[in-house]
Amino acid sequence: MTTATLTRASSSPWRLRWRRFYRNKAALSGLIVLGLLIVFSLLAAPLESFLEIDANNADLLSRFDPPSAQHWLGNDELGRDVLVRLMYGGQVSLAVGFAATLLGAMFGVTVGLLAGYFGGRTDAVLMRLTDGVIALPLLPLLIILAAIDLTKLGFSTDFARSGAASFYRIVLIIALVDWTRIARIVRASTLSVREREFILAARVSGAGTTRILVRNVLPNVIAPIIVACSQVLGSVILFEAVLSFLGFGIVPPTPSWGNMLNNAQELVTTAPALAIYPGLLIFITVVAVNFVGDGLQDAFDPRAN
Amino acid sequence: MRSDRLDEAPGQDLPRLSVPPVLEVDGLTVDFPSPHGGKRVVDGISYSIARGRTLGVVGESGCGKSMTALALLGLVPSSGRMTGRITLNGRSLSDLSAKDWPDVRGQRIALVFQEPMTALNPAMRIGDQIAEVLTIHEGLRKTEARERAIEQLRLVGIPSAAERAKAYPHQLSGGMRQRAVIAMALACRPDVLIADEPTTALDVTIQAQILELMQQLQDEIGMAVQFISHNLAVVSEIADDVIVMYAGQIVERASSADLFAEPLHPYTQGLIETLPEIGRAQDELPVIAGTVPSHYHDIPGCRFAGRCPKADASCRAVAPALRPVRLGREVACHKVS
Structure with a gap:
């Protein structure tokens, strides 16, 4: 009896979800791999100082050096350490992934909540906007957006040329198109939550619209939001790689997995390893994220026990 | 505000008839217009409830009982139109703007739903849901509101209230959940409590407990109760007066004792x-x-x-x-x- 009460008392929805997630081995390994990748990227600076090298320092005398005690994965075409650049590139690629997903999610959630809750004309306008964005031919649009000259928008030349500018730019560009999937999912869930009696109950107890949206609707659509975000994250990381590969993403010398792949493309025959490392990391990351997404989907499924 | 209502409270010894009504409804009509002529769901009903009294509203499903309740809270669906006068403590509610309604809801008029499972937010702890009402209406801070919520749970007879306040709705039994719903409804000491079939979803022994609790709280708080039910046995037990509704209209009105001794309609x-x-x-x-x-x-x-x-x-x-x-x-x- 006592144990029964204790386990019941601790079974908040989040604990139950975590337990279901934990049982899913593929998802759990995905999460661990993702964690390891983050740790791997964050170790860039410590490793750099430990090995006493500089990832951005070109050394034309040691181009394509094979792996050595100081350069564990060898050097690239400009004589820079491949491992440390992969680690820095991971920071950039993962940061772009998380930031663009988060930004897109914030916008998508807002649009979805408003459309689903108010319905009628609001819904029609917002959803046609969403459909419109989905219908845009992405790649040409992104290339145009990436080609916008920031100095003409009033930013200083220093900022426009900096790595930070290309980071913000790519995050914004990806967020601009990745919110649609989240908006649709949130709208659909909001439509069904809106009709539940506790929403009426909240209105009966005098809650205003904002409060109802934030306190009553949002917590009940959080599950589909998280699942959608995990799926979007995978495609965002891939997208950053595509854009950087095409030369419209992160501007060298700042490394990202995408632009390292780009640099390596003409060297594929002479130094295939330079293409394989970043390609493999992108692959592992996306697979891990997708496993986590699947696991979250199952863990949040209300029909599971 | 709170203190002058407390002064009013010890009025039980006064003769019942001289107590002015808390809630007066006059010619309440709810229409759902449509190109094909529309539908009149509630058709010109009038009644009043005095402080501390219970009005039973009985009738079959689909005769306008629940719509009457929603009208009292200004929550007729947007496709519907409400006419008639509703007066609460001498103040007319009919011409209240959408901005002012939330002050009435939950604070002056509260509603207890039929289904305690669906009426509670599944993603929020019970205590937080009650505290929420207090933050809305009394501007309490989080910790204060939480204390009061626990007090409120204790009031409705929930054992180890402090612990239960941390529970999610699915962790409580049906009876406990309905107690929590009542605790939430009564958190601001409303003048009128509308109970829309509050015991229908519960089994019989729990029903009796909940009814007893409601009566006891009514004695303590002194609110007027509008008790909507199709269960005549329950109504005969709890109501002072009864109106019988059929097809959107009142067909009979009597004291509970008279009605059950000698129904006329x-x-x-x-x-x-x-x-x-x-x-x-x-x-x-x-x-x-x-x-x-x-x-x-x-x-x-x-x-x-x-x-x-x-x-x-x-x-x-x-x-x-x-x-x-x-x-x-x-x-x-x-x-x-």
Whole structure:
């Protein structure tokens, strides 16, 4: 009896979800791999100082050096350490992934909540906007957006040329198109939550619209939001790689997995390893994220026990 | 605000009749207009409830009971239109703007729902849900509101309230959940509590506990209660006065004792006959044949005529008005003299 009460008392929805997630081995390994990748990227600076090298320092005398005690994965075409650049590139690629997903999610959630809750004309306008964005031919649009000259928008030349500018730019560009999937999912869930009696109950107890949206609707659509975000994250990381590969993403010398792949493309025959490392990391990351997404989907499924 | 209501509170010794009504409803009508003529769901009903009294509202499903409750809270769906006057403590609610309604809801008029499972937010702890009402209406800070929520749970007889406040709705039993819903409804000490079939979803022993709790809280807080139910046995136990609704109209009004001793309207008689009696063998329970007509506002005569055993041609032609027949009793039927 006592144990029964204790386990019941601790079974908040989040604990139950975590337990279901934990049982899913593929998802759990995905999460661990993702964690390891983050740790791997964050170790860039410590490793750099430990090995006493500089990832951005070109050394034309040691181009394509094979792996050595100081350069564990060898050097690239400009004589820079491949491992440390992969680690820095991971920071950039993962940061772009998380930031663009988060930004897109914030916008998508807002649009979805408003459309689903108010319905009628609001819904029609917002959803046609969403459909419109989905219908845009992405790649040409992104290339145009990436080609916008920031100095003409009033930013200083220093900022426009900096790595930070290309980071913000790519995050914004990806967020601009990745919110649609989240908006649709949130709208659909909001439509069904809106009709539940506790929403009426909240209105009966005098809650205003904002409060109802934030306190009553949002917590009940959080599950589909998280699942959608995990799926979007995978495609965002891939997208950053595509854009950087095409030369419209992160501007060298700042490394990202995408632009390292780009640099390596003409060297594929002479130094295939330079293409394989970043390609493999992108692959592992996306697979891990997708496993986590699947696991979250199952863990949040209300029909599971 | 709170203190002057406390001064009013010890008024139980006054004669009941002299207590001014807390809630007055006059000619309340709810229409759902549509290109095909629309539907009148509630048709000109009037009643009042005094402080500390309980009004039972009985009738079958689909006769406008719940819509009446929503109208009192200004929550008629946007496709509907409400007319008539609602007065709470002498202040008219009918012309309240959408901005002012939230101050009434939950604070002056509260509602207890039928289904305690669906009326609670599954993603929020019970204590937080009650605290929420207090933050909205009394501007309490989080910790204060939480304390009060626990107090409130204790008031409705939830054991180890501090611990239960941290529970999610799915972790509580049906009876406990309904207690929590009542705790939430009464958090701001409302003047009027509308209970919309509050015990229908509960099993019989829990029903009795919840009814007892509601009566006890009514004595403590002194609110007026509008108790909506199709369960006559429950209404006879808890209500002081009863109105019987049929097809959007009041067909009979009486004190609870009179109504159950001698129902006058054939519909009321039919409802009471359908109650099974313990200790009497019955092969078959009597029923009222047919159902509430769906487009009842088009019927020219008495709306019950189609199902009434006493109906004749005049019943079908002329609608009977609600008229006083005896001291304190009103009925809408041509056949009652």
